[in-house]
Amino acid sequence: MDGNTVNRGAKGLAAEAAVDEALKTASESPRHGSPHEEAALPAAIVTGATGFIGAALCRALLARGWRVYALVRPRTDRRSRLPDHPQLRCFHGCLEDPEPWTSELRRLAGEGERFAAFFHLAWHGVGGQARNDCSQLANIAWTVQTVGIAAKLGCRLWIGAGSQAEYGRLEGRADESHPEAPTTLYGRAKLEAGRQALAAAAAAELTACWVRVFSVYGPDDDEGWFIPGLAAQLLEGDTPRMTPGLQRWDYLYVDDAASAFAALAEAPDPPSGVYNLGSGESRTIRDIAALVRDAAAPGAELRFGALPYRRDQVMHLEADTAKLAATAGWQPRVPLAEGIARTVRAERQRLERKKRLSIKRSIVTMAYRSGSSHVGTALSCADILYALYFRVMRIDPGRPDAPERDKLVLSKAHGSTALYATLAERGYFPREWLDEYAVDGGRLPGHLDRESAPGIDASAGSLGHGLPVAVGLALADRLAGRDSRTFAVLGDGECNEGSVWEAAMMASALRLGGLTAVVDCNGWQGFGRTEELQPFDRLRERWSSFGWETAVADGHDIGALAETLAAPSSTGAPKAVLARTVKGYGVDFMADTLEWHYRSPNGEQWREALRQLGGDAK
CATH class of the missing domain: 3.40.50.720 (NAD(P)-binding Rossmann-like Domain)
Incomplete structure (x- = not known):
């Protein structure tokens, strides 16, 4: 040949x-x-x-x-x-x-x-x-x-x-x-x-x-190609190893x-x-790589020269497009820097979607393997926890107990699988630990125990107790002179507990501007719709009446949710973010139903849930 x-x-x-x-x-x-x-x-x-x-x-x-x-x-x-x-x-x-x-x-x-x-x-x-x-x-x-x-x-x-x-x-x-x-x-x-x-x-x-x-x-x-591959490495915090980068590429x-x-x-x-x-x-690969770096991780190191050129390396690849331009009147319109910026944004969204789906697959897998319940409530708050741990909170998985870290209290701790899966995805502990959820001798209990794994800031389980604990954490940071923030994730049904409002009243009186309550408003509580006892608009009014700055966000729109959560209190008062969510979000037969508050999936349901969440049973 x-x-x-x-x-x-x-x-x-x-x-x-x-x-x-x-x-x-x-x-x-x-x-x-x-x-x-x-x-x-x-x-x-x-x-x-x-x-x-x-x-x-x-x-x-x-x-x-x-x-x-x-x-x-x-x-x-x-x-x-x-x-x-x-x-x-x-x-x-x-x-x-x-x-x-x-x-x-x-x-x-x-x-x-x-x-x-x-x-x-x-x-x-x-x-x-x-x-x-x-x-x-x-x-x-x-x-x-x-x-x-x-x-x-x-x-x-x-x-x-x-x-x-x-x-x-x-x-x-x-x-x-x-x-x-x-x-x-x-x-x-x-x-x-x-x-x-x-x-x-x-x-x-x-x-x-x-x-x-x-x-x-x-x-x-x-x-697998150069520009998206390099963007992915930088977005994941890696230090890419590269050739000297003197090749010229079109x-x-x-x-x-x-x-x-x-x-x-x-x-x-x-x-x-x-x-x-x-x-x-x-343009030289060195120049192109710098554009990717500036869009993905400004200031990150690119290790030029760490890899040799391939034996068959092409050093100059450029198209003469005069024939096409003369025939069709065509010229490129998107400058390289703009196109790379768009590509990096898309790669960031792709990686984000990949991680979010991975977390949700872990949730349904833990429920299936352990035979435990509450898979619906975990899926409703999974995106809230993703936004907090990947977009908003100042944390370091390598230093999970650092005093200056931002802190989280998952008050609706029956949705613990969402937190466990998020912490594993964020790198707090190996994914293999998720196999030990709610099984005899396992290290991850059904409700949260702060001693069971790194990254868990507070034990929880009894509804209505999480916000009081968060108030204490926020006050402790203030007394220690730290600017750390504390986030408490509650259920909308949980807001029927009187202890929630005792804590809300105290946080308002103390002007704990570093405290944010995130209410997972999936519309369900133990035996019915939350609207039957506390309609959404009334819930928002109640937080405002207790002196909290309030906001409403889509609990599954990561960008908008993260922006709302990250915004500091404009008045110095604590902030309540009411996140509208869907119970069982991401799996059609679990979505917006009461039964998946209590059920665990069988094998067929688990496999179908994984398929809908972009994965396969293993």
């Missing part, structure tokens, strides 16, 4: 057969004009629609007034990348078995749908070891097959996604005339797929553009990449052929 072709084994013959099929079907196909000559809403077909660029392309086409028919693999977990939009229709199918979804598209064409463009972005094996796996060759036949499908449906244009890997080891700025010398099977398969697709399209009198994509980045990119924001594909489809008469797609400007 040389650097420019692939062996013509069984899969190579299959690719040639697909070319023949494209030629055969093209002669039977109607021709359409440009989208500008068609209906106000031209129609496009997109394969790889839930991929990184594919999803961005669908969003771009919808924003530009296209109808989009998206091919989505069955049982994919990436359907959420696509928006809910009246002009988007998803087909479940795969390239290996095109008949079901192509027959449906043919039916639509027969009913008058006029397909203007076919975008082929699907590809199996884009990263890691798969890039040199022989399964790459199947992509060639599948790519050429889509040319035949596009012709059969009467598309005027077929656009496929190639790769910079077709050029091999570039060392500088490359235009489309640069010699191809791929060094991976992925690059060779892309090169051959593009060549055969262009040949098939030419024979079918179908305009075809093969877009060689250079380095694209942005929100929702795979965390990075393009994903929305700009998507707009380039769309602009080609909207160009009046784009010539068939190869188009390079990049930003057209390279």
Whole structure:
């Protein structure tokens, strides 16, 4: 196998057969004009629609007034990348078995749908070891097959996604005339797929553009790639080890990449052929890494030179995009610093969601394995505890008893699994300790014992006692001259206890501005709705009448909740935050029901709960 072709084994013959099929079907196909000559809403077909660029392309086409028919693999977990939009229709199918979804598209064409463009972005094996796996060759036949499908449906244009890997080891700025010398099977398969697709399209009198994509980045990119991977390390507090970072790399924001594909489809008469797609400007990896660091963890150390360059390290990778710009009038719009800032924000949200789901999976697992109850109440306050421990409280898991730390009292201690899971996720103790919850000889009791594990600031269990303890902690910090804050998490049903209001009255009289009561308002108490005894509006009025500064927040909106919790008291009075929550939040059959205050899940319910929370039973 040389650097420019692939062996013509069984899969190579299959690719040639697909070319023949494209030629055969093209002669039977109607021709359409440009989208500008068609209906106000031209129609496009997109394969790889839930991929990184594919999803961005669908969003771009919808924003530009296209109808989009998206091919989505069955049982994919990436359907959420696509928006809910009246002009988007998803087909479940795969390239290996095109008949079901192509027959449906043919039916639509027969009913008058006029397909203007076919975008082929699907590809199996884009990263890691798969890039040199022989399964790459199947992509060639599948790519050429889509040319035949596009012709059969009467598309005027077929656009496929190639790769910079077709050029091999570039060392500088490359235009489309640069010699191809791929060094991976992925690059060779892309090169051959593009060549055969262009040949098939030419024979079918179908305009075809093969877009060689250079380095694209942005929100929702795979965390294994450089920019999101580096952001994740920095956000987790790691010190990344890096090469000297003198390589020059061309990075393009994903929305700009998507707009380039769309602009080609909207160009009046784009010539068939190869188009390079990049930003057209390279920066050193050292500079790019500094931008990521400044957005994720300003001042963090980047250990440049801690890793050697790879033996095949490319030192200068840059796309000449003049042909694309001249043909489609396209230019990138998102500056690198802005795109990186967006990517870091998205990565922070992804990591946050990952941790929140991990905590909730731990909660239902502890309830299942121990046969204990109160899983619903733990799920309702899990996001409150996450906001406190990961966004608001000044704490150090390595120094859990530091006097100057912020402190928390979980007064609704029957939801202890939420605190245990949060402390483990935050690094106070090993996750394995969670297996010892509420079992004989285990270290984590059903109700909280401050001696059982680091990070537990107060023992609790009897409802109504937590706020008085928190008042004492806040007063002790004041007398010691510390500016530490104390947070007490109560249930809305718990607020029927008289001891809560005795403590509230004292905190107000003492002007304990460093004390915050967070009321988990999930709307349920032991045997019914809290509205029956203490409606929400009356509860807020009561806190205010006791001299507390009050606020209302969505208890599952981490950003808004954290902002409310972190804001200092504007009057010097203690603060009460009424957090509206859902009992059993995150698991549909547990949500907003009384029964899951008392039940524990069986095996089937546990597995279903884990599935809904983004995990699998282990």
